[in-house]
Amino acid sequence: MDVPALASETSAERPWPLRRLSENLKIHIERAPATWIEGQLIEYKNNRGNVYMTMRDLEEEYSLPVTAWRTVAMGFEGTVQQGSRVVARVKPSFWTKGGRLSMVVQEMRPVGLGDLLARVELLRRRLGEEGLLDASRKRALPLLPGVIGLITGRDSDAKKDVLRNTQLRWPAARFEVREVAVQGPEAPRQVAAALAELDARPDVDVIVIARGGGALEEVILPFSDEALVRAVAAARTPVVSAIGHEADRPVLDDVADLRASTPTDAAKRIVPDAAVESAGVADARHRLAAAVERRVMREGEGLAQLRSRPVLADPTVMVDRREEDLHTWRERARRSTGHRLTLERDAVAHLVARVRSLSPQQTLDRGYAVVQHAGHLVRDAAQVAPGDTLDVLVAAGRMAAEVTHTTPAAPAAGPAPTPQEQS
Structure with a gap:
């Protein structure tokens, strides 16, 4: 029987034998190059020297069975076990007779704490270069938040510390608590989901992410997850990081708007102390009352000084003095007016006399x-x-x-003759 060379040439009349498909799949699959992957071992079984494992993604719900044959698994002793975080070099393999695909481990090594911390520092530097760690991006916390969002572990000491110390300082404080995993591979995803939920609420004024102390990898690694810290940087609500103890510093501390050294310290930062505020109000009231009393006394003394002046002791003195001045000036005006009238009267009489003397x-x-x-x-x-x-x-x-007669006027006499004319 003529067997088609390509899968596209097969038909119901000219099918491939199953063996041909399996062999072709094996050839195709095993062309894929070996790949390094990272995950956590959630299953680890040793069967006569061969090790069968299941690796799970560190962030999402993905898992993959992997197999290490005896020759490779001999090097795992004391270094790799269930729960370990590992990197492995794997290559796909297809078993033709059983039709099963498997990922064969060529090399596997645990991810040490030093490697993880180096990755954390690399992420910290990268975020710093992007400007996400700049102090100018950090927002101030509200003076008195209406609702406080709290993301913490289930029934954890951190939760109790934050709630107790906050309510001791400000009994009227209100909380929206979200209990999530705070360690393990699920922690970053759950914390980020709770953050998104609280950040979407308009009544939440500040969000606290709190976790108590613990092993270094349990404190630093989950809260240095890149997706989580970027979610914190993008949040609209101010975020307070209260992770571990004073010496612990995950990347979340650098991205958050405020770093609290402990959950108890976070409680002191997010609300004022009611006793201190009450004492401040009482002191302000006392100083205000003292200032008002001093002002009243000063104004009273000024009023007493004004009342002690003679003019205010007998206000008519000022009027009497002005009355005397008025009489004096009125008398002066009267005398001045009378004198002027007399002068003008004499002048008028003189003019009348002159006019009369000149009249026809x-x-x-x-x-x-x-x-x-x-x-x-x-x-x-x-x-x-x-x-x-x-x-x-x-x-x-x-x-x-x-007229009876007229007499003409005599001619006017001429000038007297000069001596020269006489001679």
Whole structure:
């Protein structure tokens, strides 16, 4: 029977033998290169020198069976066991007769604490280069938070320390508690999920992540997980890190808005001390009362000084003095006005006399008369002729006169002759 060369050429009439498929799968699968992977051993069984294990991812729910044959497993003695965190170089292998895929371990070594801490420091430097550790990014905690989010272990001493010490300082403090795993591979994921839940609540003003002391790898590693610390850096709510003891410093401490050395220290940082605040209020009230009393006394003394002045002892003195001044100035004004009136009266009388002396009536009163002929003043005898009727105005009345004769005026005398003219 003619067997197709390629899988795409097979059909119901021209199928491959099962052996051909298995052999081709083996060839295809075992072309994959060996790969280094990291995880935790959750199963470890030694069967006649061959070791059958299951590795689980450090962050997600993924697991993979792996097998170490006797020649490789001989080197595991005392270094690798169930629960160990390891790195392994594995290569896929396909058993054609059973149709089973397996991952064969070519090399496996435990991840030592020194290696893990080196990774933590590498992550810390990388985050620092990104600016996530800058002090300028850190937000101030509210003076008095309405609701405090607390992420901690289930029924842990850290939880009790935070709740007890916070309520001792501020009895009205309210909490939203999320109990999660705080060690092991599940811890970072559960803490990050609780953080996201509390950060989404608008009534939560501050979030505390607390864990008590313990082995170095239990304290440092879960809270130096990159996904967790980036979630803390991205949170909108201020985050307080209270992990372990003073000497422990996971990366979470550097990214959080505030690092507390212990859970008890965190309680002191997130709320004020009611007793201290009460004493401060009492002191402020005392100082305010003393300041008001001093002001009242000072103003009272000033008022007493004002009242002791003569003008306020007898206010009419000031009015009487001004009344005397008013009388004096009024008398001066009266005398000045009278003197001026007298002067002006004399001046008016003098002017009247002058006017009267120059008036035509005064001239008539001295015996002169005004002679008119035909409505015209007669200034020259030559203006009339005998027989003309004249109208004569005297000082008291008028009269009519008839011209009987006229006498012309004598010519004016010339200047006296000079001696030269006489000779």
